[in-house]
Amino acid sequence: MRTGGLRVSWFGGLMAALLKGASFLALMATASIAAPERSWGSDLAKRYAGIEASFVSTGRLRQDPRPADAPYDGARLLRSFEEIALRHEYGRGGDGRLMRWEDPVRLGLRFGASVGAEERREVAGSVARYARRLSGITGHSITMTTRDPNFQVLMISDAERRQIGPFLRASGLGLNAATISRIERMPPSVSCLVVALPHADGRRGYRGALAILRAEHGPLMRRACMEEELAQGLGLPNDCRVARPSIFNDDEEFGVLTAHDEALLDLLYDPALSSGMSASEALRIVRRLTS
Numbered sequence: 001m002r003t004g005g006l007r008v009s010w011f012g013g014l015m016a017a018l019l020k021g022a023s024f025l026a027l028m029a030t031a032s033i034a035a036p037e038r039s040w041g042s043d044l045a046k047r048y049a050g051i052e053a054s055f056v057s058t059g060r061l062r063q064d065p066r067p068a069d070a071p072y073d074g075a076r077l078l079r080s081f082e083e084i085a086l087r088h089e090y091g092r093g094g095d096g097r098l099m100r101w102e103d104p105v106r107l108g109l110r111f112g113a114s115v116g117a118e119e120r121r122e123v124a125g126s127v128a129r130y131a132r133r134l135s136g137i138t139g140h141s142i143t144m145t146t147r148d149p150n151f152q153v154l155m156i157s158d159a160e161r162r163q164i165g166p167f168l169r170a171s172g173l174g175l176n177a178a179t180i181s182r183i184e185r186m187p188p189s190v191s192c193l194v195v196a197l198p199h200a201d202g203r204r205g206y207r208g209a210l211a212i213l214r215a216e217h218g219p220l221m222r223r224a225c226m227e228e229e230l231a232q233g234l235g236l237p238n239d240c241r242v243a244r245p246s247i248f249n250d251d252e253e254f255g256v257l258t259a260h261d262e263a264l265l266d267l268l269y270d271p272a273l274s275s276g277m278s279a280s281e282a283l284r285i286v287r288r289l290t291s
Contacts, residue, residue: 045157045216052218061220061255067260070245071156072260074290077267080260081286083240084248085268086279095127098282099198099236099275100268102205104141107131108149112156115215118119118255123155123213123222130227134234137262138269142159142234144197150208153226155217161186173197173208183212191217192225194233198275209233231257237267 022184041188055061072080085097111120128144135142151252152171156164161184168180179195186193194211198204211229212224225236228247239250245258 001118019077028167035211042158042215042216048187048191048214048216048221052221055252055255056220060252061224062253063256065175065219065245065246065254065256066259067254070258072244076242077260077263078283078290080240080243080246080248081264081267082279082283084236084238084243084264087238095276097279098235098268098273098277099196099202099203099237100205100273101140102203102275103150103207104143105234106149106153107144107151107153108145108156110154112154114157114160115155118275120140121230123226126223127153127226128229131228133234134230134265135258137265138234139283140269141262144194151211151230152209153213153230154209155213157213158188160215161212168210170211173210175210177188186212191221192229194229194237196233196237201276204275206233220255224252227257231261234265236261236264264269 020069043126050066053060059267070187107127115123127178131142131144141236152173154164163184167186168175168183173194183193183195192211192213194209196206197208199207211226211233213229215226224247231247238249239248241244241249241251243249243260245254246260247254247257248261248264265291266285270285270289272289277285
């Protein structure tokens with residue numbers, strides 16, 4: 001979905017069908033978010049728990065990042081890169097430009113009041129480890145910070161998200177009113193969301209990003225959301241039905257970033273590529289890199 005120059009992606013294509021049928025340890029200082037109810041006691045948490053159990057019982061949300069039953073080669077990587085890096089989730093075709101971070105990424109993790117201390121410590125540790133992993137894969141600076149983050153990660157309950165507007169308007173990200181409204185009205189079928197914001201000059205890449213993680217999720221869906229949305233916020237905004245093994249496939253077969261996905265990130269941040277490249281120019285380079 002293209003929204004005023006933003007790239008907006010979310011996790012949960014198969015989950016949407018199921019539902020239809022059925023900073024860093026810091027509190028938010030600039031705008032508080034009330035917590036009318038404890039997220040884990042909510043009906044929504046129970047619904048997500050049922051969906052997670054259904055996924056696991058049918059072999060989805062796999063935790064093996066290097067599965068022996070899903071080989072891939074350079075040609076498959078090239079096709080996946082074209083679909084995932086050069087197109088946009090739920091969009092109609094590519095926008096013709098490669099986008100990634102050229103600035104250092106400063107991740108700031110914040111929690112709503114509904115998230116308890118033990119859960120905060122667990123999630124903070126997971127995000128910090130994943131940030132180090134992403135930095136190692138891409139060779140790009142990705143660090144955790146409590147001051148002036150340019151990639152905000154919010155873990156909040158559904159009730160808190162509906163009141164997130166004042167915080168987002170005060171965040172300095174420059175989100176427009178339509179995007180803030182979409183976040184506040186995010187339906188249960190949207191499991192999590194990331195918004196990436198480019199510089200006015202596309203050659204400078206992204207200037208900021210925001211990821212929303214639902215506090216109601218169980219551990220496997222929480223990890224899947226965190227790993228997919230943060231990777232998408234680095235410049236892999238689309239999902240691809242033929243990508244396998246991949247967290248960027250809406251069939252939810254894999255619930256972790258796979259070796260295939262690591263290879264996509266490695267390609268995206270190859271020194272031969274840069275933000276603002278046309279799709280045809282980028283693909284010529286990626287074709288050489290994957291041959």
